[in-house]
Amino acid sequence: MGRFACRGAKAQSDFMLTKRIIPCLDIKDGRTVKGVNFENIRDAGDPVELGAFYAQQGADELVFLDITATVEKRKTLSELVNKISHHINIPFTVGGGISSVEDVSVLLQNGADKISVNTAAFKNPQLIANLSKEFGSQCVVLAIDTKQEADGNWYVYLNGGRVKTDTLCTDWARKAVDLGAGEILLTSMNHDGTKQGFALDITATLAGTLPVPVIASGGGGTMEHFVDVFTNGKADAALAASIFHFKEIGIPELKAYLKNKGIVVRI
Amino acid sequence: MKLAIIKYNAGNIQSVLYALERIGMEAVVTDDHAELLSADKVIFPGVGEASSAMNYLKERELDTLIKSLTQPVLGICLGMQLMCTHSEENDSECLGIFDTEVKKFTGQLKIPQIGWNLVQEGKEPLFTGIQQDPYCYFVHSYYAALCEETAAVTEYGVRFSSALQKGNFYGVQFHPEKSAIIGEQLLKNFIHL
Numbered sequence: 455m456g457r458f459a460c461r462g463a464k465a466q467s468d469f470m471l472t473k474r475i476i477p478c479l480d481i482k483d484g485r486t487v488k489g490v491n492f493e494n495i496r497d498a499g500d501p502v503e504l505g506a507f508y509a510q511q512g513a514d515e516l517v518f519l520d521i522t523a524t525v526e527k528r529k530t531l532s533e534l535v536n537k538i539s540h541h542i543n544i545p546f547t548v549g550g551g552i553s554s555v556e557d558v559s560v561l562l563q564n565g566a567d568k569i570s571v572n573t574a575a576f577k578n579p580q581l582i583a584n585l586s587k588e589f590g591s592q593c594v595v596l597a598i599d600t601k602q603e604a605d606g607n608w609y610v611y612l613n614g615g616r617v618k619t620d621t622l623c624t625d626w627a628r629k630a631v632d633l634g635a636g637e638i639l640l641t642s643m644n645h646d647g648t649k650q651g652f653a654l655d656i657t658a659t660l661a662g663t664l665p666v667p668v669i670a671s672g673g674g675g676t677m678e679h680f681v682d683v684f685t686n687g688k689a690d691a692a693l694a695a696s697i698f699h700f701k702e703i704g705i706p707e708l709k710a711y712l713k714n715k716g717i718v719v720r721i
Numbered sequence: 722m723k724l725a726i727i728k729y730n731a732g733n734i735q736s737v738l739y740a741l742e743r744i745g746m747e748a749v750v751t752d753d754h755a756e757l758l759s760a761d762k763v764i765f766p767g768v769g770e771a772s773s774a775m776n777y778l779k780e781r782e783l784d785t786l787i788k789s790l791t792q793p794v795l796g797i798c799l800g801m802q803l804m805c806t807h808s809e810e811n812d813s814e815c816l817g818i819f820d821t822e823v824k825k826f827t828g829q830l831k832i833p834q835i836g837w838n839l840v841q842e843g844k845e846p847l848f849t850g851i852q853q854d855p856y857c858y859f860v861h862s863y864y865a866a867l868c869e870e871t872a873a874v875t876e877y878g879v880r881f882s883s884a885l886q887k888g889n890f891y892g893v894q895f896h897p898e899k900s901a902i903i904g905e906q907l908l909k910n911f912i913h914l
Contacts, residue, residue, distance in 0.1 A: 470876050472837045472856060509901065514837055540739045545858060545899045565735045567860075567899065589732060590768060592833045592860045636833060667835050690831070720837045720856040 472720045473684045473712070474514035474691035475705060476669060477698045479504060481520045481550070484530045501534060502541050508698070509544045511705040514720060516542065517570070517639075517693060520550030521614075527551065532564050539565020547595055549639075555584050562589060570595040570639055573612040576619070576626065579633055586634025595669075596635035598623055600656065601643040608656045615643050624659060631664050638664060639693065641671040649675025652683040652692065661688035669693050677703060677711040684717050724748035724912065725760035727787070730777040731767035731799055733896075740898035744905050746912060754786050762912060763790055766898075767799035768860070771823070772811035774803060788816055793914045794890050798861060801885060801892030805865050819885045819892065821868035830878045833862040840883050840895065843873040847884060847891055849910050855903040857883070857895035865894065 480487045485499045497503055505516050518538065520531050535548055548561050549570030558569050575581050575596060585594045599611045600623040608623040627638050638660055642653030652673045661668040667690035670683045674694040683689045697703045709719045726737055728750045741748050741764075748764070749756060757763055765787065767774065778784045787794065787804075796804045803815050808823035815823070826832050837856040840848075864881035867874065873884035875894070885892040891911060897904030 470839050471834060474836055539736060540742065543740065543743060543899065543901050543905060545860075545896075562732060563735060565739055567733075567736070590770070592768070592835065592862075593732075637835065665831055667831050690836070 470718065472514070472718050473689070474669075475512075475680075475708060475719070476515045476517055476691055476693040477508045477513050477705070478517040478519060478671070478693050478695040480695065481518050481531075481534065482522050483524070484522075484534050487521070502537050505538055505542050505546070508705065509542050512709055512721065513544065513705055514691070515544060516546040518546060518548050518550075519570075520548065522550070528557065528560070532560050535561050535566050536564040547639075549595070549597055553578075553581070555581075555588055558585055558589060558593075562593065566593075568593040568595050568637070570597045572597040572599065575630065575635075576610065576612055576621075579629065582630055582633040582635050586636065591634045591636035591666075594635050595637045595639050596627070596630040597639040597641065598627060599641050599643055600653075602653075602656070611643060623656060624663075627660050627664060631666050635666065637667045637669060639669045639671060642673060645673030646671070647696075648673050649697070651675065651679040652687055652689070654682060654687040657683060657687040657689050661690065667691060675702075677708050680708060680712060681715045681717065684712070722746070722762070722912070723760045724762050724764065725757050726750045726764045726766060727757065727783065727800075728752040729767070729774060729781075729783065731769035731774055733768040733798070733898075734766050736896075737764060737766040737797065737898045740904070740908060741912075744909055744912075746908075752781055752783060754782070757786060757790070761792055762914070763787075763792060763794045764911075765794060765796040765800035765804070767797065767803070769799050770810060771799065771802060771808040771813040771815065771863075774799060775813050775815060778803070784816060788818060791889060793911065795911045796885075796890070796892035797898070798894060798896060801894055802863060802865060804885070804890060804892050808863060810863050818890050819865065819868065819870050819887055821866050821870065821882065821885070823863050823865050825863050826878060828878050834859050834877045837900075838875050838877060838883075838895075840873045840875055842871075843884060844886065846914060847872060847886065847893070847907055847910055851903055851906050851910075855900075857893075857897070857900040857903060859883075859895045861894060865892075
């Protein structure tokens with residue numbers, strides 16, 4: 455009896471907290487990259503304008519991933535974050551090359567809600583502990599790029615997928631959560647760019663065992679893929695880039711579709 | 722109209738300032754007693770940890786000041802929690818404006834609750850003109866228990882106070898500054914009290 459009551463309460467809470475749809479914008483030198491083409495906005499290369507468009511379309515959050523490699527990077531990024539936070543009325547995460555408490559402090563002061571760390575956190579796991587202690591785990595997103603090898607295991611990759619490690623994705627995710635990561639942004643390199651669907655098994659493994667939300671990334675190509683990742687993949691949120699940028703899927707129609715399939719979304 | 726945001730050692734103050742700008746309002750961010758006392762409306766935002774925030778407020782005697790305010794005061798997230806009697810977060814005595822306790826989420830839940838959840842039974846005047854049961858954006862590990870002063874209810878494993886109201890004091894657990902147009906309407910409602 456007690457067990458059933460408990461499960462009922464869980465199901466009820468799951469029912470109310472919505473699954474999130476998160477467009478990802480790649481930024482270089484303060485501009486969005488990957489040519490996007492929207493007739494209803496003036497300058498799709500402007501991250502602020504594109505972000506505001508997605509917010510107005512019903513995106514639940516935004517991720518801005520900075521791929522700038524120049525020395526001016528920090529200044530350009532903090533100025534951009536400041537502009538974004540002035541104009542956008544939903545939460546946003548900033549990632550890309552963040553490696554210190556000081557980097558994060560500047561971005562949060564300029565209005566970012568969360569930051570994501572990847573390679574720097576793997577090389578120095580204490581960074582996660584320091585960030586969560588200083589700013590709270592709710593703003594520390596750990597991004598993991600992972601790939602399933604021939605042995606069937608999922609390994610962590612670094613430096614934008616260029617460097618393989620011998621660490622299992624599940625082990626690193628668990629350790630990072632223990633250190634204070636508040637969310638996991640999981641990108642499957644096997645699926646990224648394929649539009650053949652998200653990596654359901656590894657997503658479900660993490661989402662089903664970790665006490666923090668898991669954002670699935672890589673492979674979303676159809677609206678059915680989003681249904682799959684929220685049901686079979688147990689993901690708390692799904693992130694995609696080009697399908698939104700190239701208008702292959704509109705956020706309003708995606709949310710209507712998900713709702714129709716019984717998935718709780720904010721409309 | 723003079724709007725003041727209480728400056729203390731908590732995050733997210735800039736976001737509130739920018740959200741006010743988006744609805745055409747300017748605000749000062751200050752811990753100056755005279756400035757806060759003379760403001761028409763005071764916002765008490767915050768993302769952070771309860772005991773260090775309370776210590777900071779006490780050191781600057783902002784604890785007694787906040788309790789003494791007679792103009793409308795809006796606590797957001799940690800700000801609202803600090804206006805309750807006590808928080809389980811590091812066993813912190815709080816301001817005791819709202820007669821309820823702040824507890825930690827327990828059970829088979831992902832903590833913190835991060836995301837958009839339903840805000841039900843929202844009362845006027847904060848929720849005036851807002852659609853029934855809107856979705857708002859939450860980020861928190863602790864919640865204010867239901868009480869006489871509950872002004873909206875949200876459920877995450879447990880039903881809790883997502884808004885509180887007592888006299889001139891208001892509080893919301895969610896982040897109106899990040900809750901799209903619903904949040905903007907709520908901020909407007911507060912400003913126009």
